[in-house]
Amino acid sequence: MPNPYLPGWEYIPDGEPHVFGDRVYIYGSHDKPHEEYFCDTKMKVWSASVDDLEHWVCHGDMFHTCDDSDHKSETPWTNNHIFAPDVVCKDGKYYLFCYIEGAYGCVAVSDRPEGPFKTLGQYDTSAQLKYMEEHREEFDIPHPVRPNVEKDEEQGTEWEIAIKDMTERIFIDPGVLVDDDGRVYCYCGYLHSFVVELDASDMRTVIPGTYKKDIIPVATPFRFFEACSPRKIDGVYYLIYSSRNCPQLVYATSNSPMGPFEYKGVLIDSGKDFPGGNDHGSLCKIKDQWYIFYHKMTNGTIMSRKGCVEKIFRNPDGSFIEAQMTSHGGFADSLRPFEVTYAESACVLTGGAFITELDVFTRPISNICGGSVIGFKTFDFGENECGNHLKLMINQIGVGQKGIINIYFDSPDSEPVAKAEISPVSTVLEVIIPPTSGKHDLYFRVETGRKNWMAYAFDNRELCKIDKFVFCK
Numbered sequence: 075m076p077n078p079y080l081p082g083w084e085y086i087p088d089g090e091p092h093v094f095g096d097r098v099y100i101y102g103s104h105d106k107p108h109e110e111y112f113c114d115t116k117m118k119v120w121s122a123s124v125d126d127l128e129h130w131v132c133h134g135d136m137f138h139t140c141d142d143s144d145h146k147s148e149t150p151w152t153n154n155h156i157f158a159p160d161v162v163c164k165d166g167k168y169y170l171f172c173y174i175e176g177a178y179g180c181v182a183v184s185d186r187p188e189g190p191f192k193t194l195g196q197y198d199t200s201a202q203l204k205y206m207e208e209h210r211e212e213f214d215i216p217h218p219v220r221p222n223v224e225k226d227e228e229q230g231t232e233w234e235i236a237i238k239d240m241t242e243r244i245f246i247d248p249g250v251l252v253d254d255d256g257r258v259y260c261y262c263g264y265l266h267s268f269v270v271e272l273d274a275s276d277m278r279t280v281i282p283g284t285y286k287k288d289i290i291p292v293a294t295p296f297r298f299f300e301a302c303s304p305r306k307i308d309g310v311y312y313l314i315y316s317s318r319n320c321p322q323l324v325y326a327t328s329n330s331p332m333g334p335f336e337y338k339g340v341l342i343d344s345g346k347d348f349p350g351g352n353d354h355g356s357l358c359k360i361k362d363q364w365y366i367f368y369h370k371m372t373n374g375t376i377m378s379r380k381g382c383v384e385k386i387f388r389n390p391d392g393s394f395i396e397a398q399m400t401s402h403g404g405f406a407d408s409l410r411p412f413e414v415t416y417a418e419s420a421c422v423l424t425g426g427a428f429i430t431e432l433d434v435f436t437r438p439i440s441n442i443c444g445g446s447v448i449g450f451k452t453f454d455f456g457e458n459e460c461g462n463h464l465k466l467m468i469n470q471i472g473v474g475q476k477g478i479i480n481i482y483f484d485s486p487d488s489e490p491v492a493k494a495e496i497s498p499v500s501t502v503l504e505v506i507i508p509p510t511s512g513k514h515d516l517y518f519r520v521e522t523g524r525k526n527w528m529a530y531a532f533d534n535r536e537l538c539k540i541d542k543f544v545f546c547k
Contacts, residue, residue, distance in 0.1 A: 075127070075128040075129075075403065076401055076403050076406065076416075077384075077399075077400065077401060077403035078370075078381055078382050079381065079383050080120060080130055082434075083431075084132075085106060085378060086100060086102040086103070086120065086381045087103050087105055087354065087381060088103040088379075089101070089355050089367045089368075089381045090102065090160045090161065090249070090303060090355075090356055091355075091357075091367045091383075092161060092187075092358065096123060096125070097122065097123055098124055098127070098360055099120070099121045099188065100120045100381065101161045101170075102158070102369075103156070103158055106378065107372070107430075107431040108373055108378065108431070109375070109378060110375075111155070111377060112157065112175075113156060115147075116138050116139075116140075116145075117136050117156055117170075118132065118134065118136060119187075120133065121187070121188060124360050124361055127360065127405040136188065136189030137170060137189065137190065139152060139153050139154060139155070139156050139174060140153040148180075148192065148193045149180060151178060151196075152176075154176055155175045156173065156174050156175075157174070157247070158173050158248075159171060160248055160303070162251070164252050164277070166185075168183065168186065169181055169183055169194075169250070170184070171248040173244065173247055173248055173262075174244070177244070178244065179196065179197055179243060179244055179245040180194070180196045180197065181194045181277050181278040183277075194277065195276075196243060196278070197245055198276075199240040199241070201279065202280040202281070202282050202283070202285050203240050206236065206237065209283075213236045213287075214231060235266065236268075240280070245262045246263055246264040247300050247302055249261045249301075249303040249313075250304070251305070251331060252274075253306065254306070257331075258273075259271055259304065259332075260272050261303075261304050261313060262302060263298065264299070264300045266292060267287075267298050268285060269286050269289040269333075284332075286332055289332070289333050290313060290326055290335055292318070295337045296317075296326060296335075296337050297317040297318040297324075298318070299315070300315070300352070301315050301316035301323070301353070303315065303354075303356035304331075305357055307359075308392065310327050310328070310392055311330065311335075313325060313326050314341065314355070316352060319343075320350065320353060321343050321350040321353050322340050322353065323342050323353050323355055323366065324339060325338050325341055325394070326338055338393055339396065341357070341386065342386075342396065343396075344368050344369065344399060346398075347421075348370060348421065348422060348423050349428050350371065351376030351379070354368075355368035355381075357386070364385070364388055365384065365385060365404045366383070366384050366397050368381075368382055368384075370382055371428070373428065373429070373430050373431060374430060374440070383403055383405065386404075399421040400421055400451040400452065401420065401421045401450040402419075402452060408452050408453060408513060409450065411453040411545040412544065414542050414543070414544045415450065416541070417438050417540050417542055417543075419450060420449060422449025422450075423439065423448060424446060424447045425443055425444075425446030425447060425520075426443050427440070427442045428441055436541060437541075438540055438541040438542075439540045440536065442520050443535060443536060444477065444534075444535075444537065445519075445521070447517060448520075449486070449516065449518075451516075453513065453516055454513045455511050458509050458510060462509060463506055463508060464506075464510055464547060465504055465506060465546040466492070466503075466543060466544075467503070467543060467545075467546060468503040468540060469502055469541040469542045470502070470503050470538050470541075471500045471538060471540070472496075472501065473539065475498055475535060475537045476522075476523060476537070477495075477520060477522050477523050478520070478521050478523040479493065479519075480493055482516070483514040484514055484515050484517075485517070491507060496537050496538045507545070
């Protein structure tokens with residue numbers, strides 16, 4: 075199953091992966107194609123067997139903030155969109171932690187990891203607020219107190235920001251950890267982070283005196299932005315989050331759930347040679363392999379995001395080696411060149427090109443202009459004992475323009491192995507490729523091919539769309 079790892083019509087960003095029993099579950103937001111806003115008023119759950127990660131099952135809608143034809147809302151105080159959930163298991167029950175845009179967040183519960191979840195109640199911060207009033211000296215310090223911050227959007231004293239966190243009770247992007255001793259920690263934040271300990275008896279009441287702001291600093295090298303996701307690995311606390319270089323998921327570690335944390339580095343950068351936006355995801359160990367779940371942008375907007383996954387490798391000292399975006403994704407080692415490759419699995423898109431959904435079946439790369447580079451990693455051509463040339467068949471959607479597609483293996487800066495002429499009408503381009511074997515990345519570099527004095531007039535014009543392709547022997 076190539077990236078994106080869910081069916082092409084599904085948009086599940088902000089994925090929190092968890093293994094419960096013999097299945098891995100993905101909990102995330104729910105985006106739509108072509109929208110001008112993030113997320114939805116419902117959340118969906120997908121899962122796969124730990125023994126078969128290529129076949130995912132949709133369990134349907136698990137939680138709603140608005141009535142629909144099949145369900146009633148679980149949040150009578152709001153019908154706002156729900157963002158970036160997390161789910162944990164404690165004492166045989168599954169708890170859903172919701173960030174609801176511009177409204178009180180809440181906790182819901184289910185007897186099953188796939189839900190449906192029923193609301194327990196909103197976060198209760200009353201005891202923490204009383205503690206803060208009685209211990210104001212802990213918070214009433216000047217702001218900003220943050221060295222090496224290139225931009226600080228927040229205004230007010232530390233006291234005012236802390237009070238806002240506890241009175242608004244939004245708890246942005248909650249990431250929750252149930253520790254080995256049964257204590258429960260909730261990490262949250264946008265522009266700044268904080269952590270609280272929750273009462274394990276109800277999973278929603280903040281224990282007074284546990285609020286701690288800037289659990290991950292905004293100063294360099296941490297540069298906290300949003301998307302907290304905690305993990306405990308071999309006795310060490312890992313906090314995965316999005317840095318102010320938003321496409322990057324980074325991490326920090328500590329020997330205590332309350333910090334201090336030490337910055338460790340980048341896990342993945344989904345904006346490297348690809349249209350960038352925010353990112354939100356986490357680590358998950360499935361059997362003996364670690365994976366990093368993340369999302370990438372589609373439809374020429376940051377509001378249509380799709381879940382992706384890569385293998386990631388951990389060093390003996392506990393650090394992780396930065397993963398690279400691929401087309402084959404984390405559940406396969408390569409793409410199969412002699413089966414159809416759909417354009418939406420591209421992991422390199424530069425020069426303005428992006429994936430767009432034309433209908434539920436068709437998601438080509440659009441806005442391919444002169445200078446655009448499109449890349450797919452990695453194909454395994456196997457052996458070519460007879461030394462045969464190959465045919466590359468490209469399903470090109472015409473837009474009334476001409477141009478040239480230069481085709482490369484392994485680097486778009488090498489010599490092209492072949493060229494194809496873009497047709498102004500929709501057609502299948504047939505390209506002869508030299509004998510090829512082994513593993514290779516595939517790149518298309520597009521040019522207008524215009525040479526006369528008016529060539530500049532074709533700059534930034536869409537030359538074609540590419541829907542899919544296949545190699546043939």
